[in-house]
Amino acid sequence: MLKRTIGVIFTHADSDFARPRRSGKFVTLRSTVSSAFTGCGALHFGSAAVGWMSFATTARRLRLVMPGGSMRCANFRPGSALVSNSAIDAWPLSFAAFLAVAGMSGATSAYAADANIRSDNNGSVASPADKVKTDAPVDPDSLRIKGLNIGLPGFKDTIDPDVGGARSELAKAGIGYIGMSLNNFYENTLPHAFAPTHAQQLYNGQNFTASSQNFMFITYDLSRFGIQDGQIVVAAGDSQYTWNGGGPSRFGLTMATYYQTFLDRTFELKLGYVHNGWEFAGTNVGGSLASSVFGPAGSIIYQGGINNANVPTPGVIFKYNIDDHFYDKVTAQRSVSPDGQVAEVNANPAAVDWTVPNAGVLYLNEFGYKRDAAPNVAQMWVRAGAAYNTSNYNNKEFPGTRTEGNSFYYLLADRQLWQSVPVKGSAGRGVYAGFSVMYAPPELNTISQYYEARLYGKGLFNSRPDDLISLVLTDTVFSNYSVYQALLKNQLAHTDSKAITVSYNAHLAPGIYGSVGLSYIDHPTSVTYTTQTGSALNALAALNIFW
Secondary structure, three states: EEEEEEEEEEOOEEEEEEOOOOOEEEEEEOOOOOOOEEEEEEEOOOEEEEEEEEOOOOOOEEEEEOOOOEEEEOOEEEEOOOOOOOOOOOOOHHHHHHHHHHHHHOOOEEEOOOOOEEEOOOOOOOOOOHHHHOOOOOOOHOOOOOOOOOOOOOOHHHOOOOOHHHHHHHHHHOOOEEEEEEEEEEEEHHHHHOOOOOOHHOOOOOEEEEEEEEEEEEEEEEHHOOOOOOEEEEEEEEEEOOOHHHHHEEEEEEEEEEEEEOOOEEEEEEEEEEEEHHHOOOOOHEOOOOOOOOOOOOHHHOOOOOOOOOOOOEEEEEEEEOOOOEEEEEEEOOOOOOOHHHHHHHOHHHHHOOOOOOOEEEEEEEEEEEEEEEEEEEEEEEEEEEEEEEEEEEEEOOOEEEEEEEEEEEEEEEEEEEOOOOOOOOOEEEEEEEEEEEOOOOOOEEEEEEEEEEEEEEEEEOOOOOOEEEEEEEEEOHHHHHHHHHHHHEEEEEEEEEEEEEEEEEEOOOOOOEEEEEEOOOOOOEEEEOOOOOOOOEEEEEEEOOO
């Protein structure tokens, strides 16, 4: 494994393998690296080791051996030795440390073949400071949050596209922003559903239930300093719920991340206080935050500890773009409290603490295939993930005890079945179908299985090219141990909850989306119920505003 760290500086690197996906061009790296790993260790992307890095403190050359070629670095000058703490044997943590070193120490790549980067007579790339331009026009859309797997509106689709030219002026300075207000409403229309107080409420809509999540994201472009696709994002938010079981009300940090890419975007790195709910699985119907009428489905990943905008936690994300379609994406993040998001917020309301009671580290690996829609080419996205969480979870089989080591698994797929307008810019319009399958061990999780089938259409009407209509069927299966323990207490219990939901999302104006829906739920409560519970017929509405 990794033995120690040293301070090194290398001024020039020559490559003997072509740039990924750009044949005939070669990589030129220039960097000032404050630390690097010695010894020899496998570079892991997900669960596969794809290359080896080795170098010594006295050598003048560095060699990175990868499939299809190798990189050799000349003028490699060792600096003073700085011995680190004891070696870390667990590969995810050592890999995360490696990424942090490579990303945050200023290691960047540039391409001498690109005309806009000047080289001197010795082949050295021009200083990053030479690339900073504050007077040239900058497309504000180039400053959108990078690395997400969920669609966010561009600046033209906001309520303030560029009022007074303010957004354009900020873009010249490398600053971008997007704000959003996501508002959801639920109410059971059946007469028996009413609960006397919200404290006695058992499910969304039993009483009128509302939620409002308001976030402001600020981005800063680092590519102007020579960091490939470099970006810093800082965000804060406020979330309010009329029913505590629907989510924790809080104000605080939402995101604080550093992002960059390597080797012509073959590798992507993000680290900081991350929001993996927008990075993995892709549970929003249609893949867009704006068009969601009832939020992301599949709570198995959230009870498994994945973080989100309400409860961001420290973590690192690394993505390996194998080619234009296949990818492998991994994360190591501090788990959300195993007792749920409400417990997380109670222990860490501002979301800045590095740890909370019983929370460990969540490791997640997602492998996927993603193809964007193009004329006569159907959109397709298949992704599968496996996660392991070192947190101490309440044991459902042996109540009153905790067990370390939880896990969850998922498989989701979406495919475009028909293109209504097979032309460039509109190929995404049409009919789609998809499914989700998720599993978590029943001894540690209240929800053990989740199944979803969905059929949806994007822009089916020429007069409404941005609207989305959907039909979603779900089955949520509860832990057999939780059901058994409820029956032992002479409570009424059910093994699952089935639902069917229809919704329509309309793009009302730039930056404004409105949705309505109807959801029938058989057994709307979790595990236990009463003779008065019955079923639910929830009227759904949403109003999402972006600026």
